[in-house]
Every structure is written in C-alpha cells, then in structure tokens.
Amino acid sequence: FDVTFSTTSGHKVPSTLYGLMFEDINSGDGGLYAELIQNRAFQQVTPGTSAALTAWATLGSASIAVVKSSSPVSTALPNALSFKPTATSGTVGFTNDGYFGIPVTAGWKYTGSFFYRTPTPPATKISSSFTVGLRSTSGTVFTSTTVPFTTSSSWQQATFTFTASSTQTSVTNLFALTVNAATIGELTMEFTLISLFPPTFNNRANGMRVDISEALLAMDPGFFRFPGGNNLEGQTPAQRWAWESTVNSLVDRPGRLGTWGYINTDGLGLYEYLQWIEDMGMEPIMAVFAGYTLNGASVAQNSLQTYITEAINQINFAIGDASSNPQAAIRSAMGHPEPFDLTYIEIGNEDFFSSTTYTNYRWSAFVDALSAEFPQLHYISTSATSGSVPKLTPAPTYWDLHIYSNPNFFINGAFNFDILPRNGLQFFQGEYATTTQNSGATLAYPFIDGSIAEAAYMTGFDRNSDIVFAASYAPLLSSVSSIQWTPDLINFSPNSLILSTSYYVQKLFSVYKGDFYLTSTTNTASSPVQWSVTRDTATSQYFLKRYHSEHCSLHAPIHPASTAGTGTILTAAPGTMNTPTKPTAAVPSNFSFTAGKTITYNAPGLSLSVLVVVS
Numbered sequence: 001f002d003v004t005f006s007t008t009s010g011h012k013v014p015s016t017l018y019g020l021m022f023e024d025i026n027s028g029d030g031g032l033y034a035e036l037i038q039n040r041a042f043q044q045v046t047p048g049t050s051a052a053l054t055a056w057a058t059l060g061s062a063s064i065a066v067v068k069s070s071s072p073v074s075t076a077l078p079n080a081l082s083f084k085p086t087a088t089s090g091t092v093g094f095t096n097d098g099y100f101g102i103p104v105t106a107g108w109k110y111t112g113s114f115f116y117r118t119p120t121p122p123a124t125k126i127s128s129s130f131t132v133g134l135r136s137t138s139g140t141v142f143t144s145t146t147v148p149f150t151t152s153s154s155w156q157q158a159t160f161t162f163t164a165s166s167t168q169t170s171v172t173n174l175f176a177l178t179v180n181a182a183t184i185g186e187l188t189m190e191f192t193l194i195s196l197f198p199p200t201f202n203n204r205a206n207g208m209r210v211d212i213s214e215a216l217l218a219m220d221p222g223f224f225r226f227p228g229g230n231n232l233e234g235q236t237p238a239q240r241w242a243w244e245s246t247v248n249s250l251v252d253r254p255g256r257l258g259t260w261g262y263i264n265t266d267g268l269g270l271y272e273y274l275q276w277i278e279d280m281g282m283e284p285i286m287a288v289f290a291g292y293t294l295n296g297a298s299v300a301q302n303s304l305q306t307y308i309t310e311a312i313n314q315i316n317f318a319i320g321d322a323s324s325n326p327q328a329a330i331r332s333a334m335g336h337p338e339p340f341d342l343t344y345i346e347i348g349n350e351d352f353f354s355s356t357t358y359t360n361y362r363w364s365a366f367v368d369a370l371s372a373e374f375p376q377l378h379y380i381s382t383s384a385t386s387g388s389v390p391k392l393t394p395a396p397t398y399w400d401l402h403i404y405s406n407p408n409f410f411i412n413g414a415f416n417f418d419i420l421p422r423n424g425l426q427f428f429q430g431e432y433a434t435t436t437q438n439s440g441a442t443l444a445y446p447f448i449d450g451s452i453a454e455a456a457y458m459t460g461f462d463r464n465s466d467i468v469f470a471a472s473y474a475p476l477l478s479s480v481s482s483i484q485w486t487p488d489l490i491n492f493s494p495n496s497l498i499l500s501t502s503y504y505v506q507k508l509f510s511v512y513k514g515d516f517y518l519t520s521t522t523n524t525a526s527s528p529v530q531w532s533v534t535r536d537t538a539t540s541q542y543f544l545k546r547y548h549s550e551h552c553s554l555h556a557p558i559h560p561a562s563t564a565g566t567g568t569i570l571t572a573a574p575g576t577m578n579t580p581t582k583p584t585a586a587v588p589s590n591f592s593f594t595a596g597k598t599i600t601y602n603a604p605g606l607s608l609s610v611l612v613v614v615s
C-alpha cells in the first residue's frame, strides 16, 4: 500500500485522546488501592456470622468474633473484632490472609495501624505488648515488630512499621497480631480498622499500588474516568456511590455494598482518586450519580434535587474555594487546600437503559443546575452501549458511547467516526473492547486478534481526533482471583501484573499519539491495513501507526533529512493471549530502519507497528 501524508495539513490531537476508565470491579479494594488487609473494619457485615470474619482466623488458643461494639470507634464503624485467649499461656492472636494473598518483598517498608480497646479492663491495669508481622501459613515469621499497650476501655490507635528482609515467591502469607496469653489471661479485647500498607505510589498515605500505577503511567494516559461505570449507580439510590461517605478519615467511612456484589471499603475515596489522578498527571473525567439505578428504576423528577445538590457538593469538594465552601474545606483539611484540576463531568452512566427519564428530565435537570453553578466545566452525556446521538435538551456537546464486540466489528469500524457530522459535538468512546471471538466465544483475556482489531478502530480515533476527544478501553483492571468481567486490560495478583496484548496496543497509541494528526491517504473500511500519521511538534517526530490483519508492505514518503527510524511492533500467532501462566506470550519488540525519501516496510499479519522518524 502506498501512503502519502502531508507535513502541514491536519488537526490538533487533544492530550485527552487516550486515557483510562476505572471503577471498582474486582479492581479497587485489593487492587489499585494498596490496602493489604481484607475486611479491615468489618464494614457492612452482620456481627456473629462467619461471613463477618472473611479473611480473619485465630492463631493459637483464642477465639474471635465480629461484634457490634458496645462503644464503637465511630458512628461509621460500629463493628469490631472481639478477641479472647482461651489459654493462660502461649502466643495467641489472629491472622488475616489479605486479598488472595499478601506479598512479602525485600526492602519494602510496610506501614500499619489498628484501633484496640479492652471493653472491661481489669481493676489493675495490665501493660503488655502486641506483636504484629508477616508470616507464612506454616508459621515462618518474615518480619515483625512490637506495639506496647496498657488496658483501657477507650479506643487507642496503634501505628507501626516493619521492613521485609526477604522476598517470598509465594503470596500465601498472613498478617498476624499476637500477644503472650500469660500477660493478659482470658481478657477480651476489641480491634478494628486493622490496616497494613506496602510502599505506595508517590509515597501517599492511604495510597495506590506502585506496580499498577507505574504500568498505567507508562501508557502516558491523558485522562481518568471514575468512579464508574456501573459502580457509580448501585442497585438502589441508597446503594449509589455517594461521595460524602468516601471522604474524611477512614473511621468516618462506612463502606458500601458495591454494584459488583462485594463490599467497597471506600478507602479509595473521592480525595484519593483526585490526588492520585493529579500525581499521575491525568485529567479527571468525574462522574456524578444522576438518578438511574441498576434495578432499572429512576429517581422521580420531583425527588432529584437531593442528588443534584449532592453533585454540586461533589464538584465543590474538588474545585470549590476552601475559605468559603464547606465541601472544599473538607478537601483542604484532608491536605489539598488548592482546588484540583477538573474540566469534565459525566452525568450518570449508560443512562439510555432508562429509556425515557434521561431524555425527559434527568439530563436537563442536572446539566442546567450544574452549568449554572460551574459554567466553566464541560458536561458529558451518557448513552447505552450503542445507539444514535441522543436527542437531549440542552443538546450535549460531549457524548460518551460504549461498544463491546468482536474483532470483525472493530476492523470494519475503522471509519465509523469519519462519517459523523462536524457540528460541535465531541465524542468520548468511554468504553470499548473486543469481548468475544468472531465465533461469539467469550474471552478470558484479550487475544492478539482482538487487540489488533482494536488497533484498526483506533486509527479512526487518531484520524477523527478533531471530534473524538477521549477514548478508553474497559474494564481496566481485574484481580486474577476474583473476576466478574472479562477480558480486562490488566489482570493482577498480589505481586504480579499480566499486561494484555490490548494493554500494549493502548500504550502504543497513547505514547505515540503526538499532538498533531497529519492528513494522509487512507484505505477503505475493512481493509487489511489501516494507518494513521501523527507528529509530535516538540520533538518533530512523525509516528506512523499501522494495523495489519495480513502481511503486506507499505511505502510512505518521508520528508527531508530523516535517515534513521525506530520502530515498535506487536505481533503474535492467531489466538495468542497473555495469561497468568504465560504473561509475556506477546510483547512488543523494537527495531530500527533506514528512513529516506520513502520507507518500504513489510509487516506480518496480526501486527501493530509504530514507525518513528525525526523530520
């Protein structure tokens, strides 16, 4: 195929063109959010049930149960772990097995804390010490430290650190809190908010996992859509993601039964999201609950004001003036006096499942009220997973559309945006992924056929980035041990990541998006080769991204001076996927080539190549 491209005509590429969509779908607690202790505060559990003790077990001669504390540590955290030795000597205590394991990594400084009290302290106070540490399930202690205590009926908070001196290949490890029974006899003590963090990204307290953050940072992501997705909505209004329950101290956060059927601690709350997004250099696309819930119901028009006010307060938490606005004052007290950067607000998620209420009143009620309060922000309307541009009043200027399909759809869809009107409406491909094979078979992990098909579709995002301002694969993350939606861009275990073939496609397009799209000859839809050419003005590099579904060569004239070029190619045999057992079955490789007046480049089928030349 001959490709010619202009070095002058084209259009700017928005910095937000490629980014990340996130919600807690087996991906927040135990994933991006770095807390290592599962069920750390017994949130939203029923005392006395075995489920209330998820992840906890006794160690030695002791008994434990979750109780409703007679004097809770806070209103938000009414429950506590009641612990009682059942012997008067020996080491006794309890353990937590983490989120499907706990990594022990040499050099890591772990930071922990817990609240404790003695509901009925002895007349003569007892002073002793707890030992906290990490150990194998067979009792080998990898690291530990001691925390002195004196019995008291009021809650005390202990803080501690310890450092691991070895790296354990197994993650089947335990956090243990023990005490010498000889010192306290059969005394009942209560514990809650028992927390342990590894090193976090940018060393933030209550922060995010380093390896996941770094893998995402390597994608040069332009934006971060949060907190959902379905997890924004909940099954009922009472179960929605309510921002106010996710801020202030961890003792003030009750947690909630998330949309995906497990309890969210909300330790990853609005502040942590915004701080991490800022640390990662991304633009937030912050969603507000808009009155549609996943039981199919919509909040009635005359009951919306509560949620409109909640959305206004959520935005003020992010960008309000801390000296005059109470929600902004919470942000300031948490450590960020200055407003966060915020431009985009999404009103709801996939609201066209509600058929009429978004069109009839919910969109206009929210966007009229919010744009009156915050005229400087951009408001994104949502859609169902397909469908035409929504008929909304006021007409949206930004529209989020989602598509999950098979390789053929994405290969045939490379020109889907070329035919759309240039009338001011900006598109956000907020969720997309190859979820099935062309046969319809579902995918446990992305596979090269689907990832390369996504690349064909993404050449369309480059070419139409005058009206496509953002695009993100979904879902972004999932634990390998607890999965509800496949495939995912990245899967993770407690100490490893599986970067999928689609991860590499997203990374190549995002890292080489440049800042200016150069008009080039194009192919036709469903062709076996699609390409896009962009330029990075600062480095005067040209990026030629090419998707190949079959072997062919491509000739591209390169303007003066270029002699040497560097390239990256992702290719693999049909059906190849990166999995927990074969995490690097398909990874990109780099090469160099001689540039000149033209480039002749042969690429195998099922490949994505990026050719970089300096003009």
Ligand SMILES: [NH3+][C@H]1C[C@H](O)[C@@H](O)[C@@H]1CO
Pocket: 023, 228, 229, 230, 231, 349, 350, 402, 431, 474, 475, 485
């Ligand atoms: N049903 C998908 C669409 C919704 O917005 C997400 O929560 C789900 C997984 O990405």
